[in-house]
Amino acid sequence: MEINLVSDTVTKPNNEMLQAMFRSKVGDDVYKQDPTVIELEEMVANIFGMEAALFFPSGTMANQAAIKLHTNPGEQIICDKWSHIFHYEGGGASFNSGVSCCLVDGERGMITADQVAESINPPDFYHSPKTSLVSIENTTNKGGGACYDIETLRDIEQVCRDHGLKYHLDGARIWNALVAKRQNPKHFGEIFDTISVCLSKGLGAPVGSVLIGDKKTIDRALRVRKIFGGGMRQAGYLAGAGIYALQHNVSRLQEDHNKAKELANVLRNLSWVESVEPVETNILIFAVKPQIPESLVIEKLKQKNVLISALGKGKLRIVTHLDYRDVMHTYVMETLQKMSF
Ligand SMILES: *Cc1c(COP(=O)(O)O)cnc(C)c1O
Numbered sequence: 001m002e003i004n005l006v007s008d009t010v011t012k013p014n015n016e017m018l019q020a021m022f023r024s025k026v027g028d029d030v031y032k033q034d035p036t037v038i039e040l041e042e043m044v045a046n047i048f049g050m051e052a053a054l055f056f057p058s059g060t061m062a063n064q065a066a067i068k069l070h071t072n073p074g075e076q077i078i079c080d081k082w083s084h085i086f087h088y089e090g091g092g093a094s095f096n097s098g099v100s101c102c103l104v105d106g107e108r109g110m111i112t113a114d115q116v117a118e119s120i121n122p123p124d125f126y127h128s129p130k131t132s133l134v135s136i137e138n139t140t141n142k143g144g145g146a147c148y149d150i151e152t153l154r155d156i157e158q159v160c161r162d163h164g165l166k167y168h169l170d171g172a173r174i175w176n177a178l179v180a181k182r183q184n185p186k187h188f189g190e191i192f193d194t195i196s197v198c199l200s201k202g203l204g205a206p207v208g209s210v211l212i213g214d215k216k217t218i219d220r221a222l223r224v225r226k227i228f229g230g231g232m233r234q235a236g237y238l239a240g241a242g243i244y245a246l247q248h249n250v251s252r253l254q255e256d257h258n259k260a261k262e263l264a265n266v267l268r269n270l271s272w273v274e275s276v277e278p279v280e281t282n283i284l285i286f287a288v289k290p291q292i293p294e295s296l297v298i299e300k301l302k303q304k305n306v307l308i309s310a311l312g313k314g315k316l317r318i319v320t321h322l323d324y325r326d327v328m329h330t331y332v333m334e335t336l337q338k339m340s341f
Helices: 015-023 035-048 059-070 092-097 113-119 150-163 174-181 185-191 215-227 236-248 253-268 294-303 326-338
Strands: 052-056 076-080 100-104 131-137 166-171 194-198 209-213 273-276 283-288 309-312 315-319
Touching: 015 236, 035 052, 035 185, 035 209, 035 236, 052 059, 052 215, 052 236, 059 092, 059 131, 059 166, 059 194, 059 209, 059 215, 092 100, 100 113, 113 150, 131 150, 150 166, 150 185, 166 174, 166 185, 174 185, 174 194, 174 253, 209 215, 253 273, 253 283, 253 315, 253 326, 294 309, 294 315
Parallel strands: 076 100, 076 131, 131 166, 166 194
Antiparallel strands: 052 209, 194 209, 273 283, 283 315, 309 315
């Protein structure tokens, strides 16, 4: 038995989810004739209290479409230095939209309204790129699953409104934040121009993300998705998995968070662990003592059938998820406690 804690994307659909996929009614979604895709889009738009939504094959494409919708070539996005849109989307912001990123030195991937305000280029100073979009991530990926307070998000919104900037939320793991902080998704819908959410991370669907916004923006997104090659035909089979995931796998995210916290408590007491970052959701980042190579920790755990990943600079990452069951958790806790260097 292999226990994969590299990411919450490694989950596989269970039997009930597969049955739900099989049962899905489908049509050609490029003609907007797939009833299950439409059902999913309406469902997600309703959750956030926004007008419209569009199903995408990946979170990367949904974010990239949002950037395309909110910017013109030569302009600039303000985002945290660790943002997924900057680090992990293959340079898509510059490739697809011809924009640059003004990187903010945030805290665990989270930025503040003051930092945003300081990063805006004066609109009449034509030597600098025109700032047009602020993109934030919640929960933060490289920041270790940290989540924002609604107040901070509203403060940033105010700065955006004052300066005529668009405001996008990369909410790949927004479900984790909603559960961890008991927040109301409708508040997020009020704050942002667009939100991207993943169904294939904590929720366990095999594929799929959704971009949400007002009707006008999402109508434009349909064209952008087509241009990016993201129009899918009988995509209802995939959307069916997303609907099942939203109905069954949201509130249980608390279990993943509890397990991550329990692992953190074990790690904090181990002699070979230097430090453990605060755990708010399902991502746990810790550092090993400087004399211990991270690769050795990864290798030793691998020999015990436990897979985790390295982030560089002595840091390691564990991500808990739907397929990380209680028996596995007990085994991993024991294995970590027995390990020595
Ligand atoms: C995973 C992730 C995405 C999208 O990833 P895909 O693999 O393209 O679905 C976007 N933003 C963040 C913060 C993520 O963690």
